[in-house]
Amino acid sequence: MPAKPGQHLAEHARQRHQQALRRAQRTLTEMNDAGETVTVALIARRAGVSRSWIYTQPELRDRIQQLQRHRADADARRETTIRATDDSLRQRLTLAHERISQLRAENQQLRDALAQAHGQLRASRLNAQDS
Template sequence: MLADNPRHLAEHARQRHDQTLHRAQQALAELADAGEQVTVAQLANRAGVSRSWIYTQPALRDRIRQLQQHRASAGFVRDTATRATDDSLRQRLALAHERINQLRTENQQLRDALAHAHGQLRAARLSTGDR
């Protein structure tokens, strides 16, 4: 048996694909059973596969779409994780506004320093006769 026999390579690739598909299906079932929102990114992370690989699997994509539609049609009420996300976003927005105000103050200080430096430069030119 040669190590480079294409039949053995193809068999190994098929087995690896089957194992990966099984792992992704199991992770998808776990996400659905937990009541979590199912996305390609979450599935990829949970199953340890790439998102691009999931997009090449029509059965997985269809199941993800079904779960998303079911969740949307069931009228799920926002859970505490979503509220925490809203609170987190509000906090981030408040911090961003605070940072904007700091940057405005810093910009004004830099403008004042630049104007002062221009004034000194102009005064120096006038005193030496350069114009």
């Protein structure tokens, strides 16, 4: 039975579409696995497809959006962690400065008390020599 007119052309177009879809999906997976930022433009360039073609592929477009949301959520969590860490470090630094001030004051009191004790000791020795 002879092939219908255009059947070979349609088959070839279907195969090209499937190849392009596989390249785009593979590129998307590789970028995600490498921790790269996933964008339509990068996927299109690396997979050798057009950006407009990607937008016509619902499953691929949904996967890209899902990964972008996941990345944004991870970045937000990381930013919160960094902010919390910065805040806790600032708090620890403030407490350390307060403790240093307390210790300086205590050291000064001890120096003063020691100087006074030395003065009393000297005075008592002088009194003992005079007697």
